[in-house]
Amino acid sequence: MSTKTMEEAQTILRDAAQEGDINGLYNSIQKVPNILDHIDNTPFVDSPMHIAASAGHANFTIEILSLKPSFGRKLNPNGLSPLHLALQNGHIGTVRRVIKFDKELARVKGRERLTLLHFAAKIGSADMLAELLSACPELIQDLTVRDEKALHIAVKNMKLSALEVLLGFLGRTSNKWLLKNKDEMGNTVLHAAVATSQPQMVKLLVKNDLANKNEKNLNGDTTLDIALGLQSGEAKTTIENILRGARVSQSSSLAHHHDFSFADFLKSREQFSEYFFCLIFQMQINMSMEMRNIVLVVAALIATATFQAVLSPPGGVGGGSDKNLLPNGTLIHATMSSTNLIPFSSISHINATVVLPSDNPFKLIPIKDNYENGFIYGDNFFHFYCLNTIAFLASVTAIIFALPIQGFTPLHCSLVFLMVSYGISFNFISPSYSYAMGFMFSSFIYAIVVYCLIIVQALCNTHSVSHLQKKRILMLYRLVMNSNDYSTKVGP
Numbered sequence: 001m002s003t004k005t006m007e008e009a010q011t012i013l014r015d016a017a018q019e020g021d022i023n024g025l026y027n028s029i030q031k032v033p034n035i036l037d038h039i040d041n042t043p044f045v046d047s048p049m050h051i052a053a054s055a056g057h058a059n060f061t062i063e064i065l066s067l068k069p070s071f072g073r074k075l076n077p078n079g080l081s082p083l084h085l086a087l088q089n090g091h092i093g094t095v096r097r098v099i100k101f102d103k104e105l106a107r108v109k110g111r112e113r114l115t116l117l118h119f120a121a122k123i124g125s126a127d128m129l130a131e132l133l134s135a136c137p138e139l140i141q142d143l144t145v146r147d148e149k150a151l152h153i154a155v156k157n158m159k160l161s162a163l164e165v166l167l168g169f170l171g172r173t174s175n176k177w178l179l180k181n182k183d184e185m186g187n188t189v190l191h192a193a194v195a196t197s198q199p200q201m202v203k204l205l206v207k208n209d210l211a212n213k214n215e216k217n218l219n220g221d222t223t224l225d226i227a228l229g230l231q232s233g234e235a236k237t238t239i240e241n242i243l244r245g246a247r248v249s250q251s252s253s254l255a256h257h258h259d260f261s262f263a264d265f266l267k268s269r270e271q272f273s274e275y276f277f278c279l280i281f282q283m284q285i286n287m288s289m290e291m292r293n294i295v296l297v298v299a300a301l302i303a304t305a306t307f308q309a310v311l312s313p314p315g316g317v318g319g320g321s322d323k324n325l326l327p328n329g330t331l332i333h334a335t336m337s338s339t340n341l342i343p344f345s346s347i348s349h350i351n352a353t354v355v356l357p358s359d360n361p362f363k364l365i366p367i368k369d370n371y372e373n374g375f376i377y378g379d380n381f382f383h384f385y386c387l388n389t390i391a392f393l394a395s396v397t398a399i400i401f402a403l404p405i406q407g408f409t410p411l412h413c414s415l416v417f418l419m420v421s422y423g424i425s426f427n428f429i430s431p432s433y434s435y436a437m438g439f440m441f442s443s444f445i446y447a448i449v450v451y452c453l454i455i456v457q458a459l460c461n462t463h464s465v466s467h468l469q470k471k472r473i474l475m476l477y478r479l480v481m482n483s484n485d486y487s488t489k490v491g492p
Contacts, residue, residue, distance in 0.1 A: 009035050017048035017064075020057025025064060036068045046076045053082035053098070056091035061098055072098075072105045079111030087119045092128050099135050106136045112145045121150040121166070124159030133169050140166070140175060147183045155192040155201055163201055167208070176208055180474075186218035194223045197230055199238040206246040213248045224248045265475045274476055292402045299398040306392035307418070310425055313381060385426060392422060393446055420444055 009032040016024025025048070028035055039047055049071040052060040061082065065072050075081055083105055086094045095116065099106050106116045117139040120128040129150075132139055143149060154162035170176045179189055190213065193201035202223075206213060216222055224243045228250075230236040396415055403411060423444060 006032055006035070006038070013048050014051065017051035017057070017060060018055055020052060020055065020060040022060055022063050025060065036064075036071075040068060040070055040074070044075055044077045044079075047071045047074055047082070049074075049082040050076050050080075050085055053086040053091070053094055054089055056086065056089065056094050058091075058094040058097045061086075061094060062101060065098065065101065069102070072102060073108050075110060081105070081108045081110050083108070083116055084110045084114070084119060087116055087123070087125075087128065092125060092131075095128065096131050099132070103135045106132050106139060107142065109142070113142070114144055115139055115142045117142065117150045118144060118148075118153050121154040121159060121162045122157050124154070124157065124162045126161045126165045129162055129165045130169075133165075137169075137173065140169065140173075140178065147181075149178060149181055149189075151178065151181075151189045152183050152187075152192055155189055155198070156196060158196060158198060160198075160200055163204065167204060171208075177474075179205065179208055180215065182215075182217070186216070188215050188217075188223075190223050191215075191217055191221075191226060194226045194230075194239055194243070197233075197235040197239065199235055199242065202239050202242050206242060206248075213243070213246055216251050220251050222248060222251050224250050262475055265472060268472075271472070274472065277473060277476055278480060295398055295402045299395040299402070302395035303392060303399065303418075306388050306395065307422060307425075309388050310385065310392070310422065310429070313384060313429070389422070393419065419446060 009028040012024055012031065013028035013035060016022070016028065032038070036048075039045060047064075049061055049064045049068075052064065072082060076085075080088070083095050083098060086098075099116075109115055117129065117132050120132060140150065144153070148156075151163070151166050154166060170178060182188055183192070187195070190202065190205045193205055214222055224240070227236065227239045227243055230239070396419055400412065400415055423442065
């Protein structure tokens with residue numbers, strides 16, 4: 001193939017991309033069938049997809065993406081992908097349409113590892129941020145070369161609407177812990193908001209309990225330290241008032257808490273609560289969605305069967321024959337006559353058997369110590385109840401740990417009531433046993449113990465737990481997360 005033919009085909013293709021002419025695209029391919037491969041062999045190039053996306057020609061961009069998917073991830077000499085250029089030039093519609101066909105293009109990292117979400121945060125496009133987060137929620141965790149998330153970029157570029165969208169996403173997806181992330185200088189998002197003198201952003205961020213208001217950056221400064229160093233003015237006064245109202249402290253009063261490093265954590269003795277947190281974290285990591293669904297189904301079946309079993313134990317509450325059911329009672333056979341008992345019926349006589357116990361009705365229950373054969377039945381029932389209870393509580397516990405807390409709080413409350421009612425039901429079935437109350441209170445205690453870890457974990461996100469304890473749990477979580485893959489690959 002001659003050089004002239006290749007140049008002519010490239011000119012046709014370039015013009016077609018600038019005009020969004022799909023026919024011109026195929027004309028160039030007819031001249032040189034491997035023209036797209038020729039362009040793709042160059043590592044960094046302004047491909048036809050770059051040109052079309054930069055001009056906002058969505059149809060042409062999608063067409064060439066179908067022919068050459070690698071163009072969607074290729075960077076030009078400036079380190080930008082086609083969608084980076086489209087967003088940079090304000091062609092939001094083009095970006096929106098293209099990511100419908102391949103949402104992973106939103107995670108392509110361009111110059112300085114900037115993704116589309118970083119770009120959208122930089123220009124303050126709230127609609128584009130919402131679109132990107134809806135299509136690819138994982139974007140919220142991507143970092144630039146400066147360890148910045150989209151939150152940092154929105155704050156540093158003073159884009160309040162972008163910050164509001166990002167905070168709304170974090171609140172609805174239980175990802176507020178990302179507000180603790182720091183950039184290369186150790187600054188959280190709140191540090192950045194204070195440093196750029198933005199009272200509205202500072203007010204927004206301090207409302208979030210998980211925004212660590214007393215965190216220090218690499219210079220050892222808290223947000224209040226930074227605020228005190230701002231240029232005098234209304235913004236400085238407002239920010240100081242907001243921070244002091246949120247009980248933010250200066251670094252000098254927090255040194256003994258915040259100098260706790262990961263090395264100090266590893267050298268310290270493992271706390272009793274951390275052992276259980278470690279088990280919870282490991283279960284959350286190792287349990288896939290499919291496995292979670294299986295656990296929920298099986299555990300629900302076991303819980304249903306065991307709860308029904310305690311309400312209708314083997315042999316019933318009488319434990320055997322009718323004689324055992326009525327040890328001291330009296331049977332009376334009676335016949336009632338009436339002409340109006342049952343309207344429109346020819347029945348005028350009703351035969352009935354009335355049971356009149358000789359003592360308290362509770363004495364009819366066979367698992368009472370002072371009644372014939374009750375001791376043997378009571379022992380057997382006790383063994384049955386213990387084993388049944390273990391199976392029931394184990395199944396409910398599995399449901400508790402497999403069912404997410406976020407969005408399922410009413411169901412978790414129902415599980416607590418279920419465990420408590422299980423204990424109460426035994427008290428109804430065996431009111432004469434001295435250990436019936438013990439079983440009932442045991443169910444209460446177990447329900448409290450099971451949810452104790454969940455409650456403590458929730459308290460770690462509030463002021464109810466010390467900063468040092470929060471930091472220890474966060475370090476434990478990162479340790480478990482990062483060591484999980486290693487532990488599965490390396491064995492004895």
